[in-house]
Amino acid sequence: MKIARTLGQAVATVTLGMSLSAGAMAGEVNIGFTGPLSGGAALYGENTLSGLRMAVDEINAAGGFDLNGEKTTVNLVSLDDRYSPSQAATNAKRLKQESDVSAVFVPHSGGIFALQDFNEKDNFLVMAYSSVPSITEQGNGLTLRIPPTFDGYVKAFTDYALEHQGNKLGMGGATHEYAKIWASMIKDEWQAKGGEVVAETPMDYNKSADFFTGVSRIIANGPDVMFVGGASEPTGLVVQQARQMGFQGGFIVMDQAKIDEVAEVAGGLDMLEGAIGVVPLSVYETDAAKDFIERYKAEYDKMPGSEAAYNYLALHALVEAMDTTDSTDPKTLRAAIGDALKNMDASKNPYEIVEVTENGGFVTETTLAVVKDGEIVREEIE
Incomplete structure (x- = not known):
């Protein structure tokens, strides 16, 4: 990835109750997240969000990435849906309308299915963190499933x-x-x-x-x-x-x-x-996994789970696709994500994923x- 070496803008994470930016600023792209940040699944939601935050922090601290010749940073806009599919849908509509996101990360199947009802029409990628097989079996052309199917x-x-x-x-x-x-x-x-x-x-x-x-x-x-x-x-x-x-x-x-x-x-x-x-x-023994674990522990003072690692690598791959295609168009990014996984820095890929199925599933061993x-x-x- 073409990343500058100077320090750049830190990530701005917006949670429910805070105002959203009205679209991305010049030199900045917005990426959305909707997930449980309160209630019984709050820890799960926060673990997922921590991986995204870590990826965004790294990208921005290195000066961002090149987008049509302009250095561009990433703004992560996150909303609490309390594990509710209907609230996830409402959040995604808001993220698209008010922040013009090209992708929304969502870590629960109910929310994913709710977003798939309109994401192709509204033109944004669903970055799906769920292993339900049908997520990528129903022909949604703007969905990427991040973990393996269960x-x-x-x-x-x-x-x-x-x-x-x-x-x-x-x-x-x-x-x-x-x-x-x-x-x-x-x-x-x-x-x-x-x-x-x-x-x-x-x-x-x-x-x-x-x-x-x-x-x-x-x-x-x-x-x-x-x-x-x-x-x-x-x-x-x-x-x-x-x-x-x-x-x-x-x-x-x-x-x-x-x-x-x-x-x-x-x-x-x-x-x-x-x-x-x-x-x-x-328990993983690969160099990429060990390296990610050490960096995550230094940042958050705890052992990362798969939610953090998978979403971390997925966001790095998404930005790699933006960098190499000079585009934030969801269809363009969906087509480029396989090559992005292969070409991204190995240290950003703790599960060493290098392949995406035709229907949009990251390929990972069971x-x-x-x-x-x-x-x-x-x-x-x-």
Whole structure:
């Protein structure tokens, strides 16, 4: 990327309740974000936003990028949607009308589907942080799905749990749209492979902190494994309360929740013995991942999760596409994003993604991790 070496303008992040700029200033492009910054999923939203902020800070501190021969900085305009699809749609309309954004990052499937109803007409990219397969299967030409689809996780997690933990599954996932889709798919996969679903008690992870009633109903049916998952923080509370009530089986952790983050809330990795989930970024051994982790920890004084890393690399790729095409046109950027991923600085790509499918999905390998003897161990997927 053609980036100047002089210090430039720092990122201006606007949250709900603050006024939006009326379009980008000269030498500045606006990028939008709508996500949960309050409520039970606030930590998830903030983790996502932190990766975007970090990318914007780096771009601007280096002087911005070249756009038609002009040095240009990035302005990140963020709004709280409280995990509400309707509010996400309202926010996206506002971001487009008042800030003329060419792309809106959104980290929940309900919001993504709501934006897809009008983003092609309103001409902005949906930068979708959700692993629901149908996001990129319905032909929206201005959508990019950032993480891998979860159908690979459903199969791999089911196979491992049935082989190592037992065939009775108690389902206690969240109630938002993404979790419902996950639950439906894992129920079908579990039963198709001979397993028995002994309880189905979805819970509202976004509003509740006391899951005693739902968890006790599941445990009463004697499951070998519990399916849990929403954002990491409430998932940790579900796990903690299950252990406190005497559950000794394993957990299948939906990919939205990250094992290391869940453990911090639940009371340590010992509470998650036998848990199956995606491999946390902290376990990755690549140079790019290690470098990103160190820089993120220096900035935020905590371990980054995949939300931060994926959105960080996606924003760098988006700006790389602007730089190389001399354009902010969403259709042009959508067409250029694959080459941008290949050509961007490797240090800005912690998951080393270099390919985009024809329907707009970043190509990333499916991973599986298990908690064994109090440690997160990466397992090979057959």
